Amino acid sequence: MTRRISSLLRIVAIVAIGITAGACSRASRGPDTADGNAKAFERTRARINLLDTKLDSKIASDFSGEERLPDGRMQVVLNMRNKTSKNLHVQVRAVFKDGFGLSTGDETPWEEMYFSPRQAKTYRVQSKLTTPASYTVEVRLPVKAKGKGTS
Numbered sequence: 001m002t003r004r005i006s007s008l009l010r011i012v013a014i015v016a017i018g019i020t021a022g023a024c025s026r027a028s029r030g031p032d033t034a035d036g037n038a039k040a041f042e043r044t045r046a047r048i049n050l051l052d053t054k055l056d057s058k059i060a061s062d063f064s065g066e067e068r069l070p071d072g073r074m075q076v077v078l079n080m081r082n083k084t085s086k087n088l089h090v091q092v093r094a095v096f097k098d099g100f101g102l103s104t105g106d107e108t109p110w111e112e113m114y115f116s117p118r119q120a121k122t123y124r125v126q127s128k129l130t131t132p133a134s135y136t137v138e139v140r141l142p143v144k145a146k147g148k149g150t151s
Helices: 002-027 038-045 053-057
Strands: 048-050 059-068 074-082 088-097 103-107 111-115 120-126 134-140
Touching: 048 053, 048 059, 059 134, 074 088, 074 111, 074 134, 088 120, 111 120
Parallel strands: 048 134
Antiparallel strands: 059 074, 074 120, 088 103, 088 111, 088 134
16 A cells, blocks of 8 residues: 555656646746747748738738849848738838848838739839848738828
């Protein structure tokens, strides 16, 4: 009988140690990969950054790429697709970045894009400067004008 109790206590101790070790290793991964921030962290590294969470289920990126033009500027190509069965209106811009992933200040103006249901379109843009090392294309829902002509 004491052997069974002893075995049961060992099993409980092993399970408790396993749970504690699992919790500690999870906490040591840092804030950038915590459940609430994992998606935001991945978006900062991605080539396409959906600025509105509502777009997660509405738009997809099928292809992205860049090339250097003969004059040294960067050309970006991004193929996006409307995943819904409804018309979709978004605003898109490119942010060109240096070797550290920081903006070079070379950002394109917001451009309107309209998608029919399930339609794919290509967004193509060029940097103004020859210094960018990478880029991110930002996509957002249209910003509504505030109070034009109303009081």
